[in-house]
Amino acid sequence: MTTTRELQNCIDDMVDERRGILAADESAPTIARRFASIGVESNEEARRQYRSLLLSTEGLGDAISGIILFEETLTQKSDSGQLLPELAWANKIVPGVKVDKGLGPLPGAPGDKITFGLDGLADRLESYKQAGARFAKWRELYPITHHNPSTLGVRANAEMLARYAAQCQALGIVPIVEPEVLMDGDHDIDRCAQVTERVLRNVFSALSRHKVTLELMILKPNMVLSGSTCSPQAGTEEVAERTLQVLQRTVPAAVPSINFLSGGMSPEQATENLNTINQHSAPWQLSISYGRALQQPALQAWKGSPDNASACQAALLKRAQLNSLARQGKYSADME
Numbered sequence: 108m109t110t111t112r113e114l115q116n117c118i119d120d121m122v123d124e125r126r127g128i129l130a131a132d133e134s135a136p137t138i139a140r141r142f143a144s145i146g147v148e149s150n151e152e153a154r155r156q157y158r159s160l161l162l163s164t165e166g167l168g169d170a171i172s173g174i175i176l177f178e179e180t181l182t183q184k185s186d187s188g189q190l191l192p193e194l195a196w197a198n199k200i201v202p203g204v205k206v207d208k209g210l211g212p213l214p215g216a217p218g219d220k221i222t223f224g225l226d227g228l229a230d231r232l233e234s235y236k237q238a239g240a241r242f243a244k245w246r247e248l249y250p251i252t253h254h255n256p257s258t259l260g261v262r263a264n265a266e267m268l269a270r271y272a273a274q275c276q277a278l279g280i281v282p283i284v285e286p287e288v289l290m291d292g293d294h295d296i297d298r299c300a301q302v303t304e305r306v307l308r309n310v311f312s313a314l315s316r317h318k319v320t321l322e323l324m325i326l327k328p329n330m331v332l333s334g335s336t337c338s339p340q341a342g343t344e345e346v347a348e349r350t351l352q353v354l355q356r357t358v359p360a361a362v363p364s365i366n367f368l369s370g371g372m373s374p375e376q377a378t379e380n381l382n383t384i385n386q387h388s389a390p391w392q393l394s395i396s397y398g399r400a401l402q403q404p405a406l407q408a409w410k411g412s413p414d415n416a417s418a419c420q421a422a423l424l425k426r427a428q429l430n431s432l433a434r435q436g437k438y439s440a441d442m443e
């Protein structure tokens with residue numbers, strides 16, 4: 108099969124009008140923090156149990172079309188001995204993998220960050236593909252302060268995302284391009300809109316320079332929100348309008364799907380905002396690639412005990428189904 112055909116098949120299997128992506132790719136330190144919040148120690152077996160529980164949720168494939176896995180999960184098996192990427196696909200969920208190697212400071216741009224992992228990326232992508240991954244994810248992160256992100260930070264991060272995306276497409280792996288403008292801070296929604304617009308403009312300019320085929324990638328941005336400690340907070344209609352305005356100014360209509368991250372919004376807020384966004388018209392599919400906003404209630408229900416397995420799966424399924432409705436603009440808060 109040609110790489111273009113592989114990429115198009117993956118897009119076709121992941122993008123539709125009802126479903127979204129589950130981000131279950133927390134790195135070792137992040138999953139350790141999530142587990143600590145429910146009093147569970149993070150070790151390989153606990154991570155295997157939890158993630159195979161998520162993946163074996165019956166009916167999940169009706170609301171979720173793709174799952175982002177952490178590298179370790181690609182070679183783990185369910186209790187019945189099935190490799191987790193195979194279990195995902197048996198439920199109509201395309202397996203993918205986070206391929207960036209975390210982040211650190213960007214020299215020359217105090218306060219900005221840069222993500223690592225381009226060295227050896229082609230070899231790693233080949234081995235992830237062998238293990239069943241059909242798409243990849245790479246996140247660049249942009250904190251907002253009075254001085255950040257700087258011009259250098261915005262350009263350097265865009266370049267990383269574009270080099271990653273071009274490398275993925277060359278090997279027949281669909282890139283999810285994730286520029287995350289953080290919601291931490293007391294800035295207002297105008298500042299978030301201004302920064303997100305600048306970030307996305309630079310990302311699409313870099314993607315074009317690196318000859319990334321826009322039809323064969325997925326964008327995973329933040330919504331345009333008030334900073335988490337800003338008061339008052341913008342309401343859902345303003346969030347939807349400002350988010351769509353920024354996207355319309357910066358994202359070509361050739362991109363098939365925009366799948367938002369949840370970034371620290373509560374599960375209910377993330378669903379409500381998606382619903383309001385989908386009540387407007389737009390040239391792309393507008394869906395989710397939520398981590399916390401899908402998993403938080405499931406994690407709370409699980410608490411590390413096999414006795415809570417069905418409560419954990421029910422909590423995940425509920426959020427996935429409500430987001431599927433929100434995806435179609437058919438959610439209302441009284442369904443909670």
Ligand code: 13P
Pocket residue numbers: 130132246285368369370371396397398399400
């Ligand atoms: P959140 O939805 O929890 O922000 O996670 C999405 C993700 O994949 C971050 O890289």
